Amino acid sequence: MPRVQFTRHLHRYFPALAEADELEIDGESVAEVVAALDRRYPGLAGYLLDDHGALRKHVNIFVGNDLVRDRERLADPLRPESEVYIFQALSGG
Numbered sequence: 444m445p446r447v448q449f450t451r452h453l454h455r456y457f458p459a460l461a462e463a464d465e466l467e468i469d470g471e472s473v474a475e476v477v478a479a480l481d482r483r484y485p486g487l488a489g490y491l492l493d494d495h496g497a498l499r500k501h502v503n504i505f506v507g508n509d510l511v512r513d514r515e516r517l518a519d520p521l522r523p524e525s526e527v528y529i530f531q532a533l534s535g536g
Contacts, residue, residue: 444469445476445521450530457484468527473504474517476527491529501532 444467454461468483470476474496481488491502498504498514505511505528511519521527 444523445525445527447476447480447527447529449528452531453490453529456490457487459484471521472517473506473511473513473519473521473527476521477517502529503532504529 447466447468448464449460451461460466466480468476468479470479477488477491491499491504493499496516498511498517503510504517506519506521506525511517513519
């Protein structure tokens with residue numbers, strides 16, 4: 444099962460995420476993992492995705508060391524040993 448980690452910033456909005464440093468979530472694509480996370484933590488997908496289901500501008504998801512390529516459909520495939528990192532991108536200057 445893919446393992447998912449979040450930055451601490453998201454713990455502010457979803458305190459239940461702080462219960463584990465890493466979660467195992469079933470899914471064969473990034474979209475399936477986000478949907479499973481939203482079932483476990485209602486509202487999380489709304490924070491990560493826009494109204495069309497695409498990744499929000501200031502949110503990044505990495506699979507291993509690679510930035511998710513499909514920001515529109517999140518169709519990037521996952522393997523059972525995949526490590527997924529979800530965080531809010533920093534911007535400004």
